[in-house]
Each structure stands twice: as structure tokens, then as C-alpha cells.
Amino acid sequence: MIFSSLFFLMCFLPLVLGVYYIIPSKLKNTVLLLFSLVFYAWGEPVYIFLMLFSILFNYFCGLFVERKKWVLVLSVVVNLAGLFFFKYTDFFIGTANSIFGIGIPLLGLALPVGISFYTFQAMSYVIDVYRGDVEPQKNIVSFGTYISLFPQLIAGPIVRYRTIDEQLSKRTVSAEGVSKGIICFVIGLGKKVLIANNIGMLWDSMYASESLTVLSAWLGIIAFALQIYFDFSGYSDMAIGLGRMFGFEFEKNFNYPYISTSITDFWRRWHISLSTWFKEYVYIPLGGNRVSPGRKRFNLLVVWCLTGFWHGASFNFIIWGLYYAVLLILEKDVYGKYIERLPKLFRNVYALLFVLIGWVFFACGTMTDAFRYLGVMFGIGAEGFWDTSALYALSSYILMLVVGVVSMLPLGKKLLSPYVEKNMLFALLPCALVFFLCIAYLADATYNPFLYFRF
Numbered sequence: 001m002i003f004s005s006l007f008f009l010m011c012f013l014p015l016v017l018g019v020y021y022i023i024p025s026k027l028k029n030t031v032l033l034l035f036s037l038v039f040y041a042w043g044e045p046v047y048i049f050l051m052l053f054s055i056l057f058n059y060f061c062g063l064f065v066e067r068k069k070w071v072l073v074l075s076v077v078v079n080l081a082g083l084f085f086f087k088y089t090d091f092f093i094g095t096a097n098s099i100f101g102i103g104i105p106l107l108g109l110a111l112p113v114g115i116s117f118y119t120f121q122a123m124s125y126v127i128d129v130y131r132g133d134v135e136p137q138k139n140i141v142s143f144g145t146y147i148s149l150f151p152q153l154i155a156g157p158i159v160r161y162r163t164i165d166e167q168l169s170k171r172t173v174s175a176e177g178v179s180k181g182i183i184c185f186v187i188g189l190g191k192k193v194l195i196a197n198n199i200g201m202l203w204d205s206m207y208a209s210e211s212l213t214v215l216s217a218w219l220g221i222i223a224f225a226l227q228i229y230f231d232f233s234g235y236s237d238m239a240i241g242l243g244r245m246f247g248f249e250f251e252k253n254f255n256y257p258y259i260s261t262s263i264t265d266f267w268r269r270w271h272i273s274l275s276t277w278f279k280e281y282v283y284i285p286l287g288g289n290r291v292s293p294g295r296k297r298f299n300l301l302v303v304w305c306l307t308g309f310w311h312g313a314s315f316n317f318i319i320w321g322l323y324y325a326v327l328l329i330l331e332k333d334v335y336g337k338y339i340e341r342l343p344k345l346f347r348n349v350y351a352l353l354f355v356l357i358g359w360v361f362f363a364c365g366t367m368t369d370a371f372r373y374l375g376v377m378f379g380i381g382a383e384g385f386w387d388t389s390a391l392y393a394l395s396s397y398i399l400m401l402v403v404g405v406v407s408m409l410p411l412g413k414k415l416l417s418p419y420v421e422k423n424m425l426f427a428l429l430p431c432a433l434v435f436f437l438c439i440a441y442l443a444d445a446t447y448n449p450f451l452y453f454r455f
Contacts (some may be wrong), residue, residue: 001042002154003238004192004325006442012039013242020246021173023406029145029168032246039150040113050082055144058122062129062136062143074124083119086112091313116310120277125161127281134162142168151242155235157253157273164248171247179428181244186431186438188237191407193438196230199223199404202397207363207373211383216390217376221356223397224363226404229258232271258355258408261347262339263327266355272312278303293333301325311362316370321360327354338413 001008016035023031041048061075083157090106097104125146128134135434136142146168152159206212206220243250257269267275286299301322308321339347357374364370376382406412 001039003235003242004189004438004442006439009189009439009442019243019374020160028246029139029141032150033141033145033148036145036148036150036153040148040153041111042287044110047110047181050112050115050120051118051148054079054082054118054122055140055147058126058147059137059140059143061126063138063442065130066132066136067128067130069130072126072130076123077110079119079123081117085109086115088309088313097304117156117158118153120274121160122147124158124277124281128160128162130179134165136155137161137165137168139169149243149248151246151248152239152250155232155239156271157236157239157250158277159250159273160277163251166246173245173247177244177247181241183241183427183431184244185238185241186435188234188239188241189438190434191230191234191236191237193441194434195400195404195407196227197441198236198400199230199397202393202400203227203363205393209389212373212376213386214376214379215386216393217373217382219390219393221359221363221377222401225258225356225359225406226401228359228362229254229408230404256408256410258352259410260351260355261344262336263324263331263354264336266351267324267328274307278307297329297333300329304328315367316361316364319367319370320358323358324362367452 001012003009016031019035020028026243037048037051040051057078065071065075086109089109092162093104093106093318096102100269125134125137129136137146137242139434146159146164149159200223202223203220206216206223209216233254240250240252251273253271253273255269255272257266260266260269283299283303286302287295289296290300293297304321304325306319306321306322308317308319311317311320330336339350342350357377360374360377361367361370364373372381379385
């Protein structure tokens with residue numbers, strides 16, 4: 001079940017909100033836990049046992065981990081073992097088969113939805129309890145709610161326990177909060193349904209084309225960059241909006257990343273919860289910046305190799321992660337000081353160019369496809385600079401591309417925020433129109449992918 005489905009919008013969400021608002025406060029976590037488990041079991045019921053195990057195991061680890069390093073080690077090993085088994089077993093079997101010429105059959109396991117996200121949440125909780133940053137949660141219903149909370153279960157943001165510790169036991173559902181939640185949710189829904197879904201078809205057609213020109217290759221990767229941003233940031237907005245409807249305050253996960261002026265700036269703005277997680281639980285424990293220059297570079301390589309591998313069981317993702325590690329090292333140690341002296345527009349172009357190149361490794365299915373596509377972007381193996389099909393695609397999608405580019409800028413927020421703060425109806429009425437358009441689109445849509453399901 002995804003947020004941008006008619007069943008979720010018209011059946012599941014109204015039902016859970018209706019029940020949640022009428023029951024006493026002491027039962028609200030119980031209702032959220034039960035509905036979250038139903039939400040999780042909807043697509044693959046057997047994996048509900050995996051979710052229940054994660055809740056129970058990490059709950060008891062949290063109770064006994066204080067100053068007991070062996071419990072912390074056990075928690076990390078078991079959590080990562082589950083993640084590796086379901087997500088990476090076939091990758092390692094396939095790699096071994098290729099290297100050694102053997103024929104071990106693949107397991108073909110379906111990937112449990114959201115396992116990368118809730119595993120990292122569970123690990124952060126146990127680590128924070130061990131460090132003494134938070135007190136262990138003794139109420140198993142509250143803890144189960146934290147792990148399985150359906151608004152951020154599938155695609156984050158990765159909510160650290162310290163962020164909502166107090167909210168699990170004491171939170172307020174107000175008319176203002178619900179209104180802001182609805183606005184945030186509908187904005188995210190519009191991003192996903194009206195922009196990402198439509199612009200994604202351009203990328204699909206360019207990637208599937210057997211004869212690419214330079215223009216069509218650049219059109220395709222720009223379309224993918226817009227699709228993944230509006231798809232993922234839209235889903236994050238929906239998660240944050242849903243959280244507000246239930247009285248939770250989640251931290252934002254995106255901050256207009258395509259206006260970045262450097263690669264470092266980009267990763268402060270893109271998937272903020274994941275970057276923060278790796279910084280706090282991997283980079284800093286390795287020594288962070290408080291080490292020799294050589295060790296700092298090694299730390300960055302480790303973090304970004306893991307970041308890439310976290311996204312998927314493929315060498316493409318590992319290369320994508322290492323690509324950013326090299327860029328960040330070069331930016332920090334070699335040419336960063338020169339980039340900072342350039343006008344802002346040139347810094348924007350520099351960051352966006354390298355981000356687009358990075359998306360090729362992320363989007364293509366194999367390394368062969370990625371290097372082929374990259375070559376075409378720069379004229380190697382291209383069927384010319386442009387052709388009639390590329391020009392037709394540009395003319396067909398020009399309006400959608402303009403809408404995407406304008407919407408990725410903070411201009412709209414700057415212009416409308418003062419009016420929304422004065423009168424919530426100023427935003428609620430346009431949101432009603434956006435919601436209606438999304439429902440109309442979904443009622444007849446055959447194309448409604450969600451890119452981060454595979455993570």
C-alpha cells in the first residue's frame with residue numbers, strides 16, 4: 001500500500017484518522033500500532049513476523065543495553081544480519097557465481113518493504129540508549145509504534161528515537177496542526193502524482209530508446225533528476241504531513257537540494273535524515289574530522305561506500321557512493337576554495353552538473369548501461385546531437401519540465417508563506433484543488449511507480 005493509491009486515500013487513511021480522533025489519548029498509540037501493522041502486512045503478510053521480531057528484539061535490547069557493550073554488538077549484528085539476508089544475499093551469490101563460475105541458485109526473496117528504514121531506526125534507538133542519550137522505552141506499545149509507525153515506515157524520513165521520545169507519550173492534536181499536516185500531505189501528493197509520475201515517463205522512454213542523441217540523453221537524465229526528487233521528497237512531505245495529523249513533529253528530509261552551490265551543500269539538503277544517520281552513527285565514531293587527513297579521507301570512503309550499498313544490492317550503487325566520496329574529498333581538499341570564489345550561478349551549475357552525472361549510475365540498471373548513457377551525454381556513441389524524436393520529446397514535455405524546474409525552487413514558498421501564516425484558508429483551498437486533480441489522475445492512471453520502494 002502506498003500513499004498515492006486510491007485505496008489508501010479513500011479508505012485506509014479516513015478510517016485510521018476517524019478511529020484515532022475519537023478514542024481516548026491513552027489508546028492512541030495502540031490504535032496507531034495496530035493500523036501500522038495492518039498497513040505493513042498489506043502487501044506481503046508473511047513479513048509481519050519480521051516486523052514483530054524487530055520490535056520485540058530491539059525493545060529488549062534497549063532495556064538491557066545500558067553500558068553493556070555485548071548487548072549493543074548483538075543488536076547491531078542481528079539487525080544488520082536481517083537486512084543483509086533479505087537485501088543482499090542474492091547479490092553476493094550472483095557475484096560469487098560470476099567470479100568463480102559456480103551455479104549456486106539465487107534465493108529470489110521478496111524485499112520486505114521499508115526494511116532499510118526501520119532497521120536503521122531500531123539501531124539508532126539501541127545505540128542512543130547505550131550512549132545514555134535517551135532513556136530506554138519501557139512501554140512496548142509505544143516502542144512498537146515508534147518502529148512501525150506507518151507514515152514514515154516505507155520511505156522515511158529515518159526518525160531517530162530522540163526526536164519523538166516525548167511525543168510518544170505526550171503529544172497534542174490541534175486543528176492548526178491537522179490543517180498544516182493536510183497542507184503538507186497534499187503538497188507531497190501533488191509532487192508525487194502530478195509531477196513525478198508525468199516527468200518519469202520521459203525518463204523511461206529515453207532510457208528504453210536504442211538510439212539516443214545527445215539532446216535525448218540529457219533530457220532523460222534531467223527528467224530522472226526531477227522524477228526522483230518529486231517522488232521521494234513528495235513521499236517525505238506526505239509522511240511529515242501524516243505525522244502532523246497524528247500530533248508528531250518529524251524533521252524535514254529535503255531542503256531544495258537542486259539549488260545547492262557545492263556537493264557538500266547538496267548532501268546537506270538531500271535525504272537529510274540518511275546523511276545525518278551516517279554522520280552520527282558511522283562517520284563520527286570512525287573519528288570524523290578529528291583525525292589525520294588520510295584517515296579522514298578513508299572515513300569518507302567508508303561512509304559513502306556504505307551509503308551507496310544501503311540504497312541497493314548492485315555495483316551501480318556502490319560506484320555511485322564512491323563517486324560522491326571522491327567528489328567530496330576533492331572538494332574539501334583540492335578545489336573547494338576555488339569554487340567558493342565563483343559567482344553563485346557558476347557554483348549552482350557546477351553542483352547540478354555533477355549531481356546529474358551521479359544520477360546516471362543511480363538510475364541505470366547495469367554499469368554497462370550507465371557508461372553507455374554517460375558516453376552519449378557527452379557525444380560518445382550518440383546518434384547525433386539531436387533528431388526529430390528528441391525534438392518531439394522536448395516539445396511534448398517542455399511544459400512539464402518548466403513546472404518541475406520552477407517547483408524545485410523555493411520561490412513559491414517565499415511568496416506564499418506570509419499569506420498562509422496569516423490565513424490558513426489561503427492554502428487549504430488550493431490544496432483541495434490539488435487533491436481533486438490527484439484523485440482524478442489516479443482514477444485513470446496506469447503509471448504510478450514509487451522509486452524508493454526498492455530500498
